[in-house]
Every structure is written in structure tokens, then in C-alpha cells.
Amino acid sequence: xxxxxxxxxxxxxxxxxxxxxxxxxxxxxxxxxxxxxxxxxxxxxxxxxxxxxxxxxxxxxxxxxxxxxxxxxxxxxxxxxxxxxxxxxxxxxxxxxxxxxxxxxxxxxxxxxxxxxxxxxxxxxxxxxxxxxxxxxxxxxxxxxxxxxxxxxxxxxxxxxxxxxxxxxxxxxxxxxxxxxxxxxxxxxxxxxxxxxxxxxxxxxxxxxxxxxxxxxxxxxxxxxxxxxxxxxxxxxxxxxxxxxxxxxxxxxxxxxxxxxxxxxxxxxxxxxxxxxxxxxxxxxxxxxx
Amino acid sequence: xxxxxxxxxxxxxxxxxxxxxxxxxxxxxxxxxxxxxxxxxxxxxxxxxxxxxxxxxxxxxxxxxxxxxxxxxxxxxxxxxxxxxxxxxxxxxxxxxxxxxxxxxxxxxxxxxxxxxxxxxxxxxxxxxxxxxxxxxxxxxxxxxxxxxxxxxxxxxxxxxxxxxxxxxxxxxxxxxxxxxxxxxxxxxxxxxxxxxxxxxxxxxxxxxxxxxxxxxxxxxxxxxxxxxxxxxxxxxxxxxxxxxxxxxxxxxxxxxxxxxxxxxxxxxxxxxxxxxxxxxxxxxxxxxxxxxxxxxxxxxxxxxxxxxxxxxxxxxxxxxxxxxxxxxxxxxxxxxxxxxxxxxxxxxxxxxxxxxxxxxxxxxxxxxxxxxxxxxxxxxxx
Numbered sequence: 001x002x003x004x005x006x007x008x009x010x011x012x013x014x015x016x017x018x019x020x021x022x023x024x025x026x027x028x029x030x031x032x033x034x035x036x037x038x039x040x041x042x043x044x045x046x047x048x049x050x051x052x053x054x055x056x057x058x059x060x061x062x063x064x065x066x067x068x069x070x071x072x073x074x075x076x077x078x079x080x081x082x083x084x085x086x087x088x089x090x091x092x093x094x095x096x097x098x099x100x101x102x103x104x105x106x107x108x109x110x111x112x113x114x115x116x117x118x119x120x121x122x123x124x125x126x127x128x129x130x131x132x133x134x135x136x137x138x139x140x141x142x143x144x145x146x147x148x149x150x151x152x153x154x155x156x157x158x159x160x161x162x163x164x165x166x167x168x169x170x171x172x173x174x175x176x177x178x179x180x181x182x183x184x185x186x187x188x189x190x191x192x193x194x195x196x197x198x199x200x201x202x203x204x205x206x207x208x209x210x211x212x213x214x215x216x217x218x219x220x221x222x223x224x225x226x227x228x229x230x231x232x233x234x235x236x237x238x239x240x241x242x243x244x245x246x247x248x249x250x251x252x253x254x255x256x257x258x259x260x261x262x263x264x265x266x267x268x269x270x271x272x273x274x275x276x277x278x279x280x281x282x283x284x285x286x287x288x289x290x
Numbered sequence: 291x292x293x294x295x296x297x298x299x300x301x302x303x304x305x306x307x308x309x310x311x312x313x314x315x316x317x318x319x320x321x322x323x324x325x326x327x328x329x330x331x332x333x334x335x336x337x338x339x340x341x342x343x344x345x346x347x348x349x350x351x352x353x354x355x356x357x358x359x360x361x362x363x364x365x366x367x368x369x370x371x372x373x374x375x376x377x378x379x380x381x382x383x384x385x386x387x388x389x390x391x392x393x394x395x396x397x398x399x400x401x402x403x404x405x406x407x408x409x410x411x412x413x414x415x416x417x418x419x420x421x422x423x424x425x426x427x428x429x430x431x432x433x434x435x436x437x438x439x440x441x442x443x444x445x446x447x448x449x450x451x452x453x454x455x456x457x458x459x460x461x462x463x464x465x466x467x468x469x470x471x472x473x474x475x476x477x478x479x480x481x482x483x484x485x486x487x488x489x490x491x492x493x494x495x496x497x498x499x500x501x502x503x504x505x506x507x508x509x510x511x512x513x514x515x516x517x518x519x520x521x522x523x524x525x526x527x528x529x530x531x532x533x534x535x536x537x538x539x540x541x542x543x544x545x546x547x548x549x550x551x552x553x554x555x556x557x558x559x560x561x562x563x564x565x566x567x568x569x570x571x572x573x574x575x576x577x578x579x580x581x582x583x584x585x586x587x588x589x590x591x592x593x594x595x596x597x598x599x600x601x602x603x604x605x606x607x608x609x610x611x612x613x614x615x616x617x618x619x620x621x622x623x624x625x626x627x628x629x630x631x632x633x634x635x636x637x638x639x640x641x642x643x644x645x646x647x648x649x650x651x652x653x654x655x656x657x658x659x660x661x662x663x664x665x666x667x668x669x670x671x672x673x
Contacts, residue, residue, distance in 0.1 A: 101504035106433035109401035154550020182398040235553040246534040246549025246571040
């Protein structure tokens with residue numbers, strides 16, 4: 001079992017004719033993902049690595065029964081690409097693109113509330129169900145099948161923690177990178193709810209970072225609704241206020257909201273141990289599963 | 291990207307928001323002639339991107355030419371919280387009876403814009419938000435529709451703004467939202483929005499932050515960016531290289547890929563008793579030349595005594611990283627600062643074969659690499 005993605009998922013890659021889109025479509029297929037179509041305006045009728053390309057996502061849905069899109073469209077056009085996937089009534093849209101203007105995402109966010117489609121990202125590495133399928137740019141070889149669900153705001157930090165787990169023989173049900181932007185689709189609470197409802201997920205890792213209040217909201221949700229044990233990590237303990245640490249969303253505001261301290265204490269209060277190092281997170285998970 | 295006050299005032303005035311008469315000056319004579327033209331009293335205001343300019347001596351009210359000269363002398367060339375002042379705004383002093391606050395920002399929790407109005411203007415609004423949150427009226431806006439006129443009125447009345455100026459304040463708020471929307475603002479605020487004895491409103495300060503990810507469609511604002519660019523020499527160099535870089539106070543230099551992992555590396559340096567000198571994210575998929583530039587960046591910070599290079603490759607490849615490190619280090623007869631390297635993920639084995647291990651210290655895990663770099667930085671300090 002897993003959440004959101006498995007070997008039945010039928011994927012359309014938006015932007016499949018671009019460098020990144022083509023490379024990662026091939027990597028996804030090599031991993032076993034069922035990539036059924038590409039969608040690029042003006043490129044309908046072409047083929048990329050054996051995958052038929054359509055001008056619109058709607059056609060990819062009509063012709064190939066695509067139910068999920070992975071978006072590698074440049075930032076200026078990515079908001080529009082997300083709208084297209086929402087209006088095509090897909091189950092899931094995964095936006096990898098980094099650097100989408102925040103006001104575009106506010107409009108997407110509004111539309112999202114009116115549709116049934118779930119959005120992951122943007123500015124995220126995607127998600128993977130080891131042994132079945134990956135959607136996005138995660139390096140498949142570090143993951144292993146298992147019973148730990150992982151949700152993270154950061155791509156490479158996910159890899160670091162997963163590597164620690166896999167090296168100890170602890171595999172994953174699904175790992176979800178929710179992205180480092182101020183406005184994202186699926187948030188911690190959504191992902192925690194999915195893992196809590198998944199009978200095969202026996203423990204959860206949650207990797208947060210400074211900025212915003214999503215981790216605090218997640219802590220409150222865990223306290224009220226989550227029985228599956230959760231271990232946490234928060235990046236940015238040493239970040240000075242007012243400086244954006246790479247991610248658009250990773251900033252401690254002048255008034256002191258969004259600090260690592262506030263997130264760690266909220267998680268601790270909800271009974272979630274927070275590791276000082278990625279290895280300590282793996283230690284906690286090992287204890288949960290022992 | 292944060293606009294300077296004089297830039298934001300121009301943008302606001304062009305949109306029809308009333309602002310005081312003002313001129314930019316960069317020398318003492320310029321200040322005096324601007325003041326004469328505007329008419330005393332005037333305020334002389336340092337144009338640097340720091341808060342609390344007034345308290346730090348960066349804003350002075352002057353009544354005549356002698357005072358203008360003295361103020362210009364003391365402000366121009368001063369060091370204001372680490373920023374060199376080379377320009378001042380000479381501005382008509384407004385006689386006010388009240389100070390309001392109006393602002394637009396993105397509420398990230400709600401994922402939509404919010405308009406804010408308060409009668410407690412002229413002070414740090416974040417403090418007001420903390421101590422007396424009810425003193426700020428908030429109205430969320432549907433970003434796909436825009437602000438309804440009634441919403442501006444509602445926020446203004448909810449805040450308790452006097453009826454005699456409510457219409458004008460609503461109009462300023464509506465214009466401010468339009469600007470924020472048109473110009474891809476992150477924040478736009480006027481604090482204080484002054485109310486005069488004749489019931490006129492006037493924007494005595496102007497703050498405008500632009501979403502950097504949207505500058506591609508804001509060519510006029512992108513042109514202002516060069517002038518708005520703040521930061522020290524190293525931060526400007528990082529801009530040229532296109533790195534996400536933040537300079538800190540410590541002596542352990544840090545290079546990595548991915549914001550979360552680089553932040554984690556900083557935290558670990560601190561955890562193991564060291565002090566991070568910087569945040570440097572090379573981004574995804576960096577090629578050898580970019581890796582070499584990153585090392586050059588961190589080496590050129592005199593505070594740095596050792597460097598930890600931590601790469602977990604997803605789209606970044608270990609062989610490219612190793613080539614870049616070799617390239618950067620082989621040009622030296624003697625390596626200027628010890629470099630500790632940890633490679634994992636995509637193509638790390640190939641990377642390890644390429645990496646010239648005579649020039650660097652290799653560690654297998656993140657924790658070991660950080661501890662080693664902290665140790666090296668400490669040894670330099672002890673000497």
C-alpha cells in the first residue's frame with residue numbers, strides 16, 4: 001500500500017519536450033512509472049522516448065486516460081499549466097517548477113479550492129512510492145520499499161533522511177516533497193492525514209523548515225488526530241531573521257514568527273520528538289518500529 | 291526586491307497616491323538647493339534599506355539652510371547599521387494631526403492577499419500586531435477578482451478611521467491594492483499615512499517589496515533593481531554568480547545543494563560547536579564551473595577558516611561536483627583554507643574517483659564532514 005501514487009497511476013508530463021521534462025520523463029519510466037502522454041502546446045503529434053505528445057492536457061486525458069500530471073513548465077507559464085491540469089479534472093497534479101510568481105500561486109490556490117484535483121508543490125522534488133512509481137526528480141536508487149511515510153518541504157534534505165533510513169534497512173511507503181514556496185497545494189496536515197489513513201504506514205517522518213506556520217498547524221493536527229508515531233526535523237535553527245534562506249518560503253519574519261524554536265516546541269508539545277541531526281531522526285524511527 | 295523609499299514614492303505618486311514634495315540629493319549643496327526649492331521645514335532622509343533610520347540618526351528635520359547643511363554633512367557618508375549612505379531624500383515636512391497605517395501583503399497561511407488598516411500608524415506595525423492585534427483591521431481579498439470597493443471602506447471603518455477622511459483613505463487603499471497587484475508586490479505599505487489639519491491624507495513613507503520571481507514581467511521595476519541592490523560586496527558577488535547566498539558571522543564556510551540541506555548543514559556546524567560563515571546553495575544540477583565559482587565565493591570571505599562542501603545529488607551529479615572542486619583548487623600552489631568534502635547520491639562513486647584527494651579531506655557522512663570542518667576552523671582560531 002501507499003498513498004497518492006502507485007503502478008496504476010497514468011501520468012501526463014507537461015513540458016515533456018523541454019530538456020528537464022524529457023530527461024525526467026525518461027528517468028520516471030526507467031523507474032517503472034506509467035508515463036502515458038506528454039502535453040506541450042504546438043508539439044501535438046510528436047513522440048518523446050516513445051510517449052505520444054498532445055497539444056493540451058484535455059487531449060491526453062481523452063486519448064490516454066491520464067489521471068495525473070507532472071509539470072516541468074518554465075515559471076512564467078507554470079501557473080497556467082497548473083490551471084490546465086485542474087480544469088482537466090485530474091486526480092493529482094505535481095508541479096516541480098521553481099520560481100512561480102507568488103500572485104500566480106494565490107490565483108491557483110483559489111481555483112484549487114473549487115476542484116477535486118490535489119496539487120503537490122510547486123518548487124518540490126515530487127513524490128515516490130518505492131518499487132512502484134515516482135513522479136518528479138527524486139533519485140530512485142536511495143529509496144526502498146517499507147513502512148515509513150515521509151513528508152518534507154525540502155528535496156535534498158529528504159534524500160539525506162531517506163538515505164539514513166534505507167542504510168538501516170528501513171524502507172518507505174511513500175515519500176512526498178511538498179515544496180519550499182510560501183503558497184503550496186498539499187501541506188503537512190494533508191500529507192499526515194493520508195499517512196494516518198494508510199494501514200501500511202507504521203511511522204511518519206516530517207521534515208519542516210523555518211518560515212510560515214504550517215509546522216505549528218501540523219503539530220496541533222498530530223495532537224488531535226494522528227496515532228501513527230511521528231518523528232520530526234526542522235531546518236534553519238541558526239537562520240537570522242529577515243534573511244531568505246534559499247526557498248522563497250524559508251524566512252523568519254521581523255516579528256519573530258516562523259522560527260525553528262516555535263516549530264520545535266509545538267512539535268514536542270504534541271509528543272513528536274525532533275532530531276538535532278538527520279541521524280537522530282532515523283534513531284527515533286528505529287525506536288518506533290522496534 | 292525592496293525598493294528604496296524614493297523609488298517607492300515615485301511609483302506611488304505615479305499611481306495617484308498623494309506624497310510630499312521631494313528631491314533626491316547626493317551632496318551637501320544639492321541638499322541645500324533642494325531644500326530651498328521645496329521650502330522649509332524639510333526632512334533629510336538617508337536612502338538605505340534598514341529599519342529604524344530615524345532613531346539611528348538617519349532622518350533629520352531642518353528649518354533653514356545652516357541646519358540643512360549640518361544635516362547633510364552628518365548623514366551623507368555615514369554608516370547606518372552597516373550600510374553606507376550616499377543619497378538622501380529631501381522632503382517637504384508635513385504638518386499632521388494623525389498618523390495612520392495602510393498595507394497590503396500576502397497572507398501565506400490563507401494563501402490570499404490581505405489589506406490592513408490601523409489608526410496606530412507611525413510606529414512599528416509588527417509591534418502593534420503583537421501587543422494590540424485588534425488595532426489592525428484586516429480584509430482578505432479574492433486574488434482572482436481583486437478588491438471590491440466596499441472591502442476598502444469596510445477595512446477603513448473597522449479600523450475606526452475618522453469619517454472626515456474615510457473616503458480618501460479608502461481610495462488610497464484601493465490604489466495601493468491595484469499597485470500591489472499590477473506590480474507583483476510582496477508587500478506594499480504606507481506608514482505613516484499622515485492626516486493634516488485640513489483633512490488631507492499624504493503618504494509620508496512608502497514601502498514596496500517586489501516578488502523577485504515576477505521581475506521577468508516587471509521590466510521597469512527590474513531596472514530599478516540595480517539601484518535598489520543592497521548587501522555587502524560578497525552578497526553582490528553572489529548575485530552575479532546567481533547563488534542563493536547569505537553572509538553570517540562565523541568562520542566555517544558552507545556550500546551545498548538545496549535550501550533545506552544547506553540550512554541543515556549550518557545547523558549542524560552550530561550543533562558541533564562551530565559558527566557558520568555563510569549559507570550558499572548552488573541549486574540543482576550545478577556543473578563543474580558553477581561549483582568552482584562557489585568555492586571562489588567562499589574563499590574570498592576573509593572570515594572563513596575552513597569549508598564544508600556537502601552535496602546530496604539528485605539532479606546534481608557527483609562527477610561534475612568533483613571536477614569543479616579540482617578545477618577550483620588545482621590553481622593554488624597551496625590550498626588557502628582546508629576543504630572537507632562529502633558526496634552522496636547521483637554518481638557519487640564516479641565523483642570519488644575523479645576528486646583529487648590530495649587537495650581535500652573526504653568524509654562519508656554529513657555529520658563527520660561537519661565535525662571535521664568545525665575542527666579545522668577551531669585549529670585556525672587557536673593559532
